[in-house]
Amino acid sequence: MTELTPDIGAYVSIDKEALESIFRGLKQEGYTLIGPTLGEGAIVYDEIDGMDDLPIGWTDRQEAATYRLHRRDDQAVFGYVVGPHSWKRFLFPPVQKLMTIRKQNGSFSVEPHVEEPPRYAFIGVRGCELQAIHIQDRVFLGGPYQDPDYKARRQLAFVLAVNCTEPGATCFCASMDTGPKAGPGFDLGLTELDDVFVIEVGSEMGRRIMSGVRWRPAGAFELQTMRERLTQAEKSMGRHMDISDLPALLYQNLEHPRWDQVAERCLSCANCTMVCPTCFCSDVQEVSDLLGETNERVRVWDSCFSLQFSHVHGGNIRPHVRSRYRQWMTHKLASWVDQFGTLGCVGCGRCITWCPVGIDITEEITAIRGEV
């Protein structure tokens, strides 16, 4: 074991307890750790202090409309897939104050909301989730108007990615080419083996953090085991989506009878958009105090499934559930490509698990293609 600094691109091995020294190093660099932890009957992302807060020995079992926590028969640290939270809640918070407007001497003053951006270290970012962050980068930073709050949070963020070796029943990242191995863009990329973590160093900051950790170059057997587990994971995805004819398939089927069938099941509850790591719609609301002296302008997450979202000067352009579901899926898998040059779905499976009636985006695509 050594405490020298590994090169960027190097694969090193650490004992599992040494993850604590990575956390310590991150805290010394001023990061707030955000990672997986047990809460609300699920594995959620929240502030953590150290390894004791991780869901060690727990896993999640998922199916359409079903999520359950279970004890594992081992002490795996990252032995689960993804839960209801995604990293977007820390880069693009669900409620964000924009400004305060105050009545003043017959006029008013406007105070923009300025706050020190948090310095987050995201622990346990899966391949699909890292790609979702890249997609939101295009949304918030790629056009002529950049979101300053997202930009500040994103620039400061540290990403400790975790490669998936046990995909869940609703996962299909292999179809979307977003996993199970995390693509570039992480600072450290971790693969959990039985006794050690193999870590790929992805950035200068990752290197710096590793300089305080006892590591050794990953052995040939460890690297081989890592590759085999990732290949196996790719073959054991719970779901699959054929994307070869997207977006044309959807554009050619805007009047397909399947939209009526899915609308009979869909509750338009917006759960799918809230849990989706790439959905980015928001509303701006005015919240005034009871005296009408002070008004806060806040940005809140919204959804294309909410009726008021598609209310445009005097009328609603998507008054029926059929048109709202069609808008959501066609945006994800077709018009997103025109808008941002990539699909808007990363195959994380959250919308399948957390849809209360079990509507499955992979099934819907198969049905539309099968019935053409």
Ligand code: SF4
């Ligand atoms: S559409 Fe569903 S599977 Fe695709 S990224 Fe969003 S939540 Fe995940």
Ligand code: SF4
């Ligand atoms: S598809 Fe499911 S989660 Fe999405 S709005 Fe409809 S019922 Fe809700």
